[in-house]
Amino acid sequence: MHIEMICTGEEVLSGQIVDTNAAWVAQRLLEHGEELRRRVTVGDRMADLVGAFTSAAGQASVVLVNGGLGPTSDDLSSEAIAQAMGVGLELHQGWLATMTEMFARRGRPMAAINRKQAMLPVGAVMIDNPVGTACGFRILWRGTWFVFTPGVPLELKRMMEEQVLPWMCDEFGLAPKMPLHRLLTIGQGESQLAHILDDLPLPAGVELGYRASLPYIELKLMQRRDVALQVWETLLEQIRERIGDALVGENVLSVPDAVHRLLSEQSLTLATAESCTGGMVASQLVDFPGSSCYLLGGWITYSNRAKQAELGVDERVLAQYGAVSLEAAVGMAAGAKQKAGTDLAISITGIAGPDGGSPDKPVGTVAFALAHSGGVEAQMLRLGSRQRNQVRLLAATVALDMVRRHLLGLPVMAEYGYFERVGAKSIKA
């Protein structure tokens, strides 16, 4: 099926808004097994809009047109398609009534300019907008269906999900949404993952996609055709085995998401002691409602003084081993667990850069410790020489992955791939 997209609006063309609608539409189509062939982005000039419509007509089966359905004078989509086709606009009484009622419910009079939003090209089929004043419509021209949706992301998504995609399934036999399994990984590049999985035979109808979204590479396993459950499960098992510890979550948003769920389920409590991450670990958990149940305390001990005064890290330890050391991490985690009276405590101390590195401990060297009822486990990893915010983000993710692994009964220290372990220490309680 040949599907194109036309995105309209100066703010999208000029980059004032990054076009997330276009990315969302393409991804949604992919979940139905369809790829966009082309996307044209134009501003609010009548000639450019007419030109874009004209050159797509007769080429594509469906052209999804997004934006330009608002009430103001720079919203030209309806007028432009009418002009391209050489038809007039006519008032859609049903939509005018819906809009009038919508304003009445909000206790506001409808402005005269909104009437424009009920003017559709002759021959168009209205598409209901349950959450806004811009209705959509579809119209057939030279064998191509042009489908118009508003630019407000929430409205676009509702209308696509509830009306446009079901219509495409009926009209063009678009496949139903494919089962999708998401696997989050860290510590491996996209090309390395592709290499690891390269010779894995995929059953017919199954596709594997990659998406980089810092700090993760996400693998998407999609069924374009029905696959027997047994085959699917076996495949997943093979992938898990090949990826190994680099796999940090399945069908979850993020590692903090997984840790939030596990801590909530297991009714265990956590404290954080952060140096180079500076509060990022705690903040990623506080992002979830209900985190107050388990996050009983957190310390940002970026200075040596704070490590000593607040967490009781021995001054001599800092002097002898340095602030970025297994020993300092152990002291921080043990101190935090004891002071907060929690079941668990995680600590992070590292060199985020750009300065502060040495031959022995280059930028990207980070020490972690997890204190739990059985003792303290610490490791020092080299996350690689990266930008400061990347080192910090990776460090926060590894720290929470240690908590996740502990809660799942897995060994706390994992082999992620590129992250080299340069030290480890376990202390029994």
Added chain:
Amino acid sequence: MHIEMICTGEEVLSGQIVDTNAAWVAQRLLEHGEELRRRVTVGDRMADLVGAFTSAAGQASVVLVNGGLGPTSDDLSSEAIAQAMGVGLELHQGWLATMTEMFARRGRPMAAINRKQAMLPVGAVMIDNPVGTACGFRILWRGTWFVFTPGVPLELKRMMEEQVLPWMCDEFGLAPKMPLHRLLTIGQGESQLAHILDDLPLPAGVELGYRASLPYIELKLMQRRDVALQVWETLLEQIRERIGDALVGENVLSVPDAVHRLLSEQSLTLATAESCTGGMVASQLVDFPGSSCYLLGGWITYSNRAKQAELGVDERVLAQYGAVSLEAAVGMAAGAKQKAGTDLAISITGIAGPDGGSPDKPVGTVAFALAHSGGVEAQMLRLGSRQRNQVRLLAATVALDMVRRHLLGLPVMAEYGYFERVGAKSIKA
């Protein structure tokens, strides 16, 4: 000047990557006073690429083509333009030598497939890539210059800045980069800001743009033509006056950026005490290298127990006024300042939602306190009923803005616009 852009790559078309290159290019052109007319995004199919080149040839003065210059088989840009024009590819000896040397410096042999990156269409002018193996090139076809750049953002930006834009200035009289003044605001919607500035007369050649980038609305004031310094300064002064306290920074990245600079310059130290922001304030500062000089300590006291145990907030205060109160905020800031021994301490405690709100203190109610040498100043604001992460982000921004205002000698409590103040308290030291 008629400029178009063609973006290539399945990952861009399919939305796996949101196309930030396109947005960056459009914004950079705007700074020279030029607007993109059209952007076409195609995948890695030869026919679609040839089609896109062919339909732009003879229409635009310049077509900026991004992506598809890598070494692998799905990198087709050079081959596609050659095929469209009906010319061959020839080896560019100079670029082959540069690449060979590049690999030698890294101590790696050059793979055979990289040779492809030195094959340019006959008649092309090479564009140097100082940071990668994909050189760019430009070629004239039917009166249109097609300019090819690689998709790696860092490489695209270097090559545009250093070679493509200067060439466009020479060849097409592209105006030099216009003076640009950025004003960061919080607490006002885009339409409200537009309303406030609506009747402000702009001198000829001056343009005002808006860009929403949570938690800010950024105003961009651009000179498309030379404007007398006096006129420019007067205009800026008028804008500052109209926006008032909602203006939280000029020509800075963010409020944390401004606070980082001010604390570093003034050699003052800071501690943080965070409840609902959960470490976000500290983390935003630790993002800047050198923040260890002033951020001497931070506490995440999301639980009442931590507020008492770590910061010495009186149990009776929490029982009587609640954890989200001016009194609790004062206790947190005073405790943090005293324990960390810093010049300043900032505290945040609020209801981020979605639960926990009450008629008296709805979701979005946040109390802040700044402790300094002169005493403690506290306020409670209603940031509005928003999503949890938005409340948290706005709260972190307001907290740091209180620090910023104090460091600039401004009153700590500001009138941001939509944020309603429901309580305030000042305690002299």
